Amino acid sequence: MSGFLTENEIEQTVESLINVYKIDRNLLIKFIGTDKYIKLNRMLMDLEVGAMDDYQLARMIVVEKGLFLFAGSNDVVRDLRALLLKQLEGEQLVRLYERNPISNRKIKSPSYMPKALAGKRWVMGGRWAREFVQTLGFPLAFSGISIPKDHSTDPVQDIEPRKSVPPLVEYQQGLKEKMLSVLNKEQEKTRCVVTLPTGGGKTRVAVESFIDWMQPRFNEGKYLLWIAQGEELCEQAISCITEMWQEREFPESLRVYRYFGGKTVKYESLIGGAAISSIQQLYSRIQSDDEALNEILANCGAMIIDEAHHATTKSYEVLFNKCKELAGVNLFPICGLTATPGRSNEETMTLVNQFEAYLIHPSLPDMRRYELNPLLYFREEGYLAEPIFLLHENGEEIEVSEYIEDEHDDLSKEFLNDLANNEKRNFQIIEYMESIPLDSSSLVYACTVEHAEFLAMIMNSIGRKSAAISADTPKPIRRMHIAAFKQGDIEFLFNYGVLTTGFDAPKTDHILICRPTSSIILYEQMVGRGLRGEKFGGTEYCKIVDFSKNIKRHGEPLAYARFINDWQIREIHNIDEISPLK
Known part of the structure; x- marks a missing residue:
């Protein structure tokens, strides 16, 4: 097992949730939050995809949560587990409870068992997790047995x-x-x-x-x-x-x-x-x-x-x-x-x-x-990929002099948060990502953690497998998503603040910079994830698309301008020029 859901497992799970267990739409919405759900549907309408039905919503959530769909202790997950357990036949529920009793509690009535079992501590790969998914007929992967073992826990x-x-x-x-x-x-x-x-x-x-x-x-x-x-x-x-x-x-x-x-x-x-x-x-x-x-x-x-x-x-x-x-x-x-x-x-x-x-x-x-x-030597010899650079047009000019962080002399979190919530800008980013060929490998740098999660949610909603990670993402999930990205199981890996160094995915062929920066070091670290050449297991070309052309600091462009000059980048001016490249 790869540690990532297969298409058959996704389809089987969605079918069970919607058609077998009749999960209520309101409960599904709670998984992402009402505000995000409204924002998500508004974006899908702008993209002329149309609002999601129950099946599409459930599928998006299954893809987003992955193997951790039933894991955790928050109220929404517990409500989902309880709702599923309530639909078991009485004798089947009693046998499940007897094999997994609640410590210090003697429950005799089956009507009280679903809520008690739903609150039972969930350990990925543990006995209770395994019995839960097997009894309810979900793929065994949801129990966590396919999550790669963490070998970095010992000092x-x-x-x-x-x-x-x-x-x-x-x-x-x-x-x-x-x-x-x-x-x-x-x-x-x-x-x-x-x-x-x-x-x-x-x-x-x-x-x-x-x-x-x-x-x-x-x-x-x-x-x-x-x-x-x-x-x-x-x-x-x-x-x-x-x-x-x-x-x-x-x-x-x-x-x-x-x-x-x-x-x-x-x-x-x-x-x-x-x-x-x-x-x-x-x-x-x-x-x-x-x-x-x-x-x-x-x-x-x-x-x-x-x-x-x-x-x-x-x-x-x-x-x-x-x-x-x-x-x-x-x-x-x-x-x-x-x-x-x-x-x-x-x-x-x-x-x-x-x-x-x-x-x-x-x-x-x-x-x-x-x-x-x-750099010409490294590219000609195939050690480095040739960067193909596109500055994407995205709106009126924005002056950022009042949005500078004193500590790092970079753009402030306040400014990045404003960009993350700019619906017109997000529409242009998503519209471009839609144009990227299927089965490509795209690494996306978002403005905030929430921005990464929202963009991934949109792409999953339109059928392009995506994942978002940040410093807050638990390490097992982070490693699993990175491994799936490297293996081509997901097309878009969105992140904020974690994939600038120490991350190696040689076959990355698109780098999308949605987060503007005035730091040349940070910029080189971001684009560097896709610059490994064919002799080192990478690609001949790496397409870099930056959505910061209209953002200026003291009237001057941001770090991308120095990057283009220092790395002597071939810059192009429209999407069609790079679409034939593989």
Whole structure:
């Protein structure tokens, strides 16, 4: 079982809800809320699709909720479970209750059993969930038995040696040799900043270089400290470290420590290895004088900072001061990783100067056109997809100078929320998405969590399978939707704030930017999810559609303008120009 509903399972479930159990329309509306239901139907009327009937409404909800249709403890889900249980025959209901009794309650009358059972704690994959769906005749998938097991819950993991991965390509091997050369220098000279365009495999190169260099040092109880921004990037690093350790065929296992997401690493479990952490957790544990962290920092053999443009913040200053206190002022090798389109830019050089580091970038053939535009090499060789960029026309010009967040110098949540509720703009976004060919793979960046959910709801209502995820989406559901997107089970994956880094879906052929931003770093992170080329399992072209053309800051365009210039993008001016591309 794939962890995602099949079309047959969806049809069977909708048929049962509507024609067998006669679920009331008002209860279905409660699943999405009256206001959203009205807004949804208004949009469908504008699209000339027509208002949803009961069957279409039930189908949309089944697709939206997926395997979690009957899960949870909110009143709407409990009402649905109770309504279904009430329709069981008396003897069948009694037998179900006897197999799943309510603790500390002795219920004899069948009339009281549905409500009691409906409130029973639902555990995905548990006995009660399984008996509920089987007794009522729904697909077994709703019990949760097909949800992929979460392997990232333990703070400590041992990686066994085995497995094979493709070798580094020529420019990656050159980067590795440069990194090892820096690592083998002495003390303060062992600092480097590695710059490589998004999609070029900087994580893979860094992991292979540092794993090879650290391997004998792990046996001495030393640690490789990998620092990332957020849990997705941390898990991505662990996955890459796992593959590389197994591929190297080292005779011993490697211990990996998950030092993020609130996980606690016990001092007794420390034997050396790779410690993967978010900077947020490191900063917090330094404040609490965490014993395990002190041991890791005191015996750190090397540090890698992913998304190193963040390393100018106070949190990193506190971390470096703590490292000097525990490991000595000369510290250990430190490598910053950053994704930049060319050989260097202002942000990269700031990092180089801050760390007093060597700047390491790929060695490309000595041709003038590559000197002027390094990205041309990666595209011509098939390592990066060619971005095809469309600025979508969408209304009157909007000045955003009064909507700037002081902290990040970006557009405020208030402004993004106003855009999310702009019905005319949403109509244009949805109308464009309708024109995208079936079976395409589209990643959509929405203005807010609610905006992502609403757009996904609309697309599901018109028969285009979609899902929405955010930082609030439970991890099992998030992983399941991402896996389904990668496998082509859903066409549109909507998100807000979670799929800018640490997310790898090489076959993504459309990136839709509905969320405007003045941050070039954020913009590159968003579009970077679709820039992997065919040689790295991606696509020849990636179509990027931005709906921010009419939004200006101080009369100037937003981050997309710098992206077009820095990445030397081919810009087109109407949808027909990109529709033939695959």
